[in-house]
Amino acid sequence: MILENEFETLPRDELEQLQVERLQSTLYRVYRYVSFYKSSFDSHGVNIESIKSIQDLAELPFTTKEDLRKSYPYDMFAVPLRDILRIHSTSGTTGKPIIVGYTKNDLRHWTSCTARLLAAAGVDEHDVVQIAFPFNLFTGGFGFHQGAEQIGASVIPSSTSPPEKQIMIMKDFKTTVLICAPSYAVNIASTLRDLQIHAESLNLKVGLFGAEPWGENLRGQLEEGLHIAALDNYGLTEVIGPGVAGECQLKNGLHINEDHFVVEVIDPKTKAPLPAGREGELVFTTITKEGFPLIRYRTGDISSLIEEPCACGRTTRRMRRVTGRTDDLIFIKGQKVFPSQIEEILLEAEGTAPHYRILLDRQEGNDTIEVQVEISESYPAFDEMKNLERLRDTITRKIEVVLGVDAKVTLVEPRSLLRDGGAKSRRVIDNRKI
């Protein structure tokens, strides 16, 4: 079902008019109220009055994750804190997290964005929606919660509980829609097998999976394992949270809510805009947000755009499923981890720059992460077992506290890890099939 025909099926020229209007007023507001944008535009010699079309957006400077991090906590807000109704944040994977704020209108728009995704997945007021995303600073839980309530569905905020408990709720509460991270859905599917519960005996009919990239391989696995239609959706806290884009039932690209977000795809190296169809880095500009507007935000996610209208009737452009990252960000159990963060922790614990390797795997539906660390010969009394055990436990605890993942830490002999000329990419070995 198409929830908001007046926006989702607008003729392209009318949509562009709307985008230009909203973009221009957003630019005036950020220039006035956010010192970062004023100095960024001024130092790049950009006059916002010269932005007369969506194509002109290319004249504006980018905003990066680093810029947002420097703004901690509130420097990127375009309204006083008094006007903010809700605060969320990124998981703060490297250093300080990014804090985002929503005004009353922002929450209203966000709600309608996730409601559209749910409607596109065929969810309506007869459905029982189980949201197994954490309900905390992370945007996934609350974002979908609002949208599902707007649709009129019965919402179960099951949040983060063990898969057995999720399955009990699913079975007893007659859940029809599951919303969570795809890796967690795999976990649920394998627990179902362990408990010898047939997916057909449940009432599940559709799953909306997002917050980390996943592929067609996993889609097949989840559709079979949970006996559902598995749909992909895309969003990130900085832009708004879930609700930026999502698949309709045709599973042929994710419809972008273009009346709220202007999308560009750029070459990550030259930073030049790429035409539809070419793969590159996704860049988003928010055009309705009041609290935390973003101009040309580089997401680090790799995808491409589909311009041809979808058979579902929506006229919004679609993005193909995200295929990777421009950086080495690792998605694990719904958390985002940069190898550099692990490196920092190791450095702190060991006192010298360590050689290490990160092994990712999936066992019985569970994502596992193993960090292999070479012991440095300079480590005091490195041949004493007790010291080594203490070191290992310190690293394990530190990773858990800082990054929120329980990693298996293995200490290995000095110079035992292969050194391919120090190539960073070889430091992460991902054996998960996604």
Add this chain to the structure above:
Amino acid sequence: MLKIRNLESGYGKLRVLKGISLHVSPGEIVIIIGANGAGKTTLLKTVSGILKARAGTVHFEDRSIGSADMEEIVCRGCVLVPEGRQLFGTLSIKDNLTLGAYLIARTGKHREVKQRLDEIYELFPVLHERQDQLAGTLSGGEQQMVAIGRALMTGPRLIMMDEPSMGLAPLIVEKIFTTIAALPKLDKTVLLVEQNARASLGIADRGYVLETGQIVLSGTSRELLDNHDVQRAYLGKDYKRIEE
């Protein structure tokens, strides 16, 4: 119906509109709010052809009217009710109204003029009763009715109004706004410029906030009413603490 993109306009050296983009869809009531000097009147004058645009495009029903003369724009179905009514005070109500139908009367369709006049009287019965009274002797509210009636006599599809509530008592304002709210039912689309944000947001579908020649905010009436900047600047909301 009306699509404006990057419109620039002004007087002499004074640049008032600095690249305005907005649109009005058929059947909508759209309001533009802004303080004195923001450029509201300049915008309407430019769209209606009284002022010439310096840059940008104006499309009315998919045809450009950016360089059209004002009488041609009226002919195409886009009319302005100017600020301060601008009636002919020494003419009767009926004559003032009939003047609005000048373009049709010239083509000899007198029966149509009569028919339109009847429609206006139906909308404003008080004008019928006093049709021979001189317009200059009417109250402000009645004069505004005549001004709106005169604009409707041109048979417009888009009617633009420049501060119809100006100088009127609150009760009369309410009456005028009730009339404006009913215009979409008569297949008239409305673009309204107002300082009285509260009353006009009550009847409008959407709105734009104009500040120093730039549109800084747009949204549905509900969204604008919920925006704190609009509340502070145009709805006179007070804050408890002085630093707010």
